[in-house]
Amino acid sequence: MFKGKFIxxxxxxxxxxxxxxxxxxxxxxxxxxxxxxxxxxxxxxxxFTVLIYALIGYLSRTLQVDAYYVAGRQVPTVFNGMATAAxxxxxxxxxxxxxxxxxxxxxxxxxxxxxxxxxxxxASLLAPYLRKFGCYTVPDFIGTRYxxxxxxxxxxxxxxxxxxxxxxxxxxxxxxxASVALDIPFGIAVYVGLAxxxxxxxxxxxxxxxxxxxAQYIVLIIAYLLPVFWISNxxxxxxxxxxxxxxxxxxxxxxxxxxxxxxxxxSAADLATVPKGLAGITKAHSDVNTTPWxxxxxxxxxxxxxxxxxxxMMRYFTTPSVKSARRSVGWSLFFIFLLYSSAPMLATLSKLxxxxxxxxxxxxxxxxxxxQALDWYQNWNQANLMFVSDFNGNxxxxxxxxxxxxxAVVLATPEIAGLPYVISGLVAAGGMAAAMSTAxxxxxxxxxxxxxxxxxxxxxxxxxxxxxLIVARVLLVVIGFAGATIAALEIQGILGSVIWAFxxxxxxLFFPLVLGVWWKRANAQGAVAGMLLGLASGTAYLxxxxxxxxxxxxxxxxxxxxxxxxxxxxxxxxxxxxxKAPDAATQRMVDEVRVPSGKTVLGKQH
Amino acid sequence: xxxxxxxxxxTRGLLFVTLAIWFVFSIGIFFFGAEMQESNIRPFGYPxxxxxxxxxxxxxFVILIFWFAGRQEKIDEEFGYSExxxx
Numbered sequence: 001m002f003k004g005k006f007i008x009x010x011x012x013x014x015x016x017x018x019x020x021x022x023x024x025x026x027x028x029x030x031x032x033x034x035x036x037x038x039x040x041x042x043x044x045x046x047x048f049t050v051l052i053y054a055l056i057g058y059l060s061r062t063l064q065v066d067a068y069y070v071a072g073r074q075v076p077t078v079f080n081g082m083a084t085a086a087x088x089x090x091x092x093x094x095x096x097x098x099x100x101x102x103x104x105x106x107x108x109x110x111x112x113x114x115x116x117x118x119x120x121x122x123a124s125l126l127a128p129y130l131r132k133f134g135c136y137t138v139p140d141f142i143g144t145r146y147x148x149x150x151x152x153x154x155x156x157x158x159x160x161x162x163x164x165x166x167x168x169x170x171x172x173x174x175x176x177x178a179s180v181a182l183d184i185p186f187g188i189a190v191y192v193g194l195a196x197x198x199x200x201x202x203x204x205x206x207x208x209x210x211x212x213x214x215a216q217y218i219v220l221i222i223a224y225l226l227p228v229f230w231i232s233n234x235x236x237x238x239x240x241x242x243x244x245x246x247x248x249x250x251x252x253x254x255x256x257x258x259x260x261x262x263x264x265x266x267s268a269a270d271l272a273t274v275p276k277g278l279a280g281i282t283k284a285h286s287d288v289n290t291t292p293w294x295x296x297x298x299x300x301x302x303x304x305x306x307x308x309x310x311x312x313m314m315r316y317f318t319t320p321s322v323k324s325a326r327r328s329v330g331w332s333l334f335f336i337f338l339l340y341s342s343a344p345m346l347a348t349l350s351k352l353x354x355x356x357x358x359x360x361x362x363x364x365x366x367x368x369x370x371x372q373a374l375d376w377y378q379n380w381n382q383a384n385l386m387f388v389s390d391f392n393g394n395x396x397x398x399x400x401x402x403x404x405x406x407x408a409v410v411l412a413t414p415e416i417a418g419l420p421y422v423i424s425g426l427v428a429a430g431g432m433a434a435a436m437s438t439a440x441x442x443x444x445x446x447x448x449x450x451x452x453x454x455x456x457x458x459x460x461x462x463x464x465x466x467x468x469l470i471v472a473r474v475l476l477v478v479i480g481f482a483g484a485t486i487a488a489l490e491i492q493g494i495l496g497s498v499i500w501a502f503x504x505x506x507x508x509l510f511f512p513l514v515l516g517v518w519w520k521r522a523n524a525q526g527a528v529a530g531m532l533l534g535l536a537s538g539t540a541y542l543x544x545x546x547x548x549x550x551x552x553x554x555x556x557x558x559x560x561x562x563x564x565x566x567x568x569x570x571x572x573x574x575x576x577x578x579x580k581a582p583d584a585a586t587q588r589m590v591d592e593v594r595v596p597s598g599k600t601v602l603g604k605q606h
Numbered sequence: 607x608x609x610x611x612x613x614x615x616x617t618r619g620l621l622f623v624t625l626a627i628w629f630v631f632s633i634g635i636f637f638f639g640a641e642m643q644e645s646n647i648r649p650f651g652y653p654x655x656x657x658x659x660x661x662x663x664x665x666x667f668v669i670l671i672f673w674f675a676g677r678q679e680k681i682d683e684e685f686g687y688s689e690x691x692x693x
Binding site for chain 1: 628
């Protein structure tokens with residue numbers, strides 16, 4: 001069926017895969033009509049997709065170093081864009097983002113701007129230059145550009161702190177979805193999720209992760225867009241929600257004032273009866289808050305964090321050329337844009353279908369007993385994601401008496417809007433794909449840094465290829481288990497840990513990476529100082545604010561990267577200037593990095 | 607000035623233009639979020655700030671990156687630094 005090399009047949013292969021997945025959805029829809037239970041549909045969706053990823057992972061197994069670390073540097077531009085989009089969009093983007101917009105409105109949308117704007121920095125400041133450098137990992141660049149093991153080690157440290165914070169959140173998300181879809185306890189589901197993640201990455205490293213991530217992107221984007229378009233049409237809001245929901249946004253504002261949003265407040269005693277983690281609508285849908293700094297500081301942290309997170313950067317090491325690395329960033333952002341621009345639309349549709357009394361699905365203003373008798377209410381109430389209570393005792397559900405978990409906006413809206421269950425199964429598979437693909441990229445980033453930079457470059461530079469790859473795989477499993485163990489403890493929510501990861505990465509790595517390309521005078525001492533002091537001051541600020549410190553400049557625990565990166569910049573510049581300039585060889589190396597043509601700075605295999 | 611210095615000079619110039627546009631749509635306009643929201647310019651009928659946060663800025667970033675990549679390729683070509691295909 002497919003003649004020639006795998007790489008030449010990519011469009012055909014993934015076209016067939018997409019078609020096959022659509023046929024699978026249709027088969028499930030028919031099975032649902034024939035009476036298959038909702039539970040079974042959920043199991044089929046998650047199990048089927050995970051098995052496909054595992055199969056791709058197995059088929060991409062490799063024993064070559066450059067295939068394991070950088071997928072042989074032959075991933076075409078557009079496909080690398082898709083893989084990066086899956087790598088990038090985590091459980092937080094897929095499951096939590098629409099919910100965040102639903103509850104927090106404008107302030108939350110700083111994340112949308114931040115998580116996309118960062119790619120402009122990636123494209124213009126870093127990706128093409130790091131691709132020209134020819135490194136396997138981000139610390140590989142730092143270690144070679146600045147010279148010396150100290151700089152390499154510091155980069156490994158920052159990378160591990162940031163990525164590990166991030167990965168526990170993703171393993172947590174795979175566990176949550178697996179436990180709901182497969183109906184097993186969370187403590188076990190976390191390890192089921194981990195096993196699926198490792199199956200994709202262990203045998204083939206970056207090569208396997210690349211091709212599963214493309215497959216995961218296709219599943220997650222179908223799972224996100226299909227319900228948005230379907231619900232929009234069903235509500236009569238317009239065939240293309242992105243351009244046609246203005247009336248609905250205005251209608252929500254009308255309903256908000258009609259239902260007394262902001263004027264009717266719940267007493268503390270009433271709120272104490274609401275289950276933990278659930279919230280009511282307290283902010284107007286399209287209102288803009290009047291403290292720009294709060295919005296801007298969060299966006300800035302997310303943008304600089306994007307440009308410093310190693311699992312994204314290393315995706316651009318896999319393209320065939322510098323030119324395609326640059327274009328690939330554009331494609332990545334395009335594929336991300338498809339989902340991100342839909343999240344606010346989903347939040348709007350979800351809110352409208354719950355609030356509007358003219359719609360059959362609207363529940364605000366109905367009698368409490370009727371709402372409590374609804375099937376979907378009972379399901380999601382049992383899952384601890386929905387709650388109503390008649391605080392004022394008038395028998396009618398008021399806006400301030402309805403509470404929902406953030407995840408429910410994505411997971412439950414299809415059911416609320418009356419779509420068949422097959423869509424809910426699809427959404428579960430999409431959430432699983434999003435969390436798995438990001439977890440894979442992160443676990444691989446950490447394991448590669450430890451195996452390549454710590455083990456091979458520092459501990460045992462004479463190690464043979466076979467031994468290097470075994471060490472890399474053992475580390476992958478160890479890090480996965482460590483992540484799963486911490487995830488099972490459920491210390492911090494998914495979204496909180498994700499935002500922290502960006503701040504950690506920004507504190508330690510942003511300026512050492514950027515100045516490594518753009519400032520020839522930057523030297524090893526400066527870089528070490530920048531990484532260590534940046535990470536230390538950012539962490540110290542976080543601990544200080546968490547333990548009741550007042551903070552300054554309106555920097556909160558979500559934006560501590562601003563403090564960390566400023567300290568990093570200042571210390572890096574000062575220390576670089578008071579110590580010796582880098583030698584001529586290093587200066588030549590920087591010159592070479594700035595020219596796209598010619599050989600990479602580091603050899604093909606190193 | 608050597609060929610390589612000129613190339614870098616132009617590359618830096620492009621970087622500053624790119625970052626300036628990026629700054630306007632990721633940071634600059636949000637200083638005026640409250641004022642823009644009241645504006646009569648309503649893309650697709652949405653309030654202006656709302657539109658920028660959920661579509662406008664995001665879309666501009668996508669276009670900006672492709673524009674930047676195209677310009678950089680032109681600069682590289684001009685100095686004979688563009689890569690051969692299948693390098």
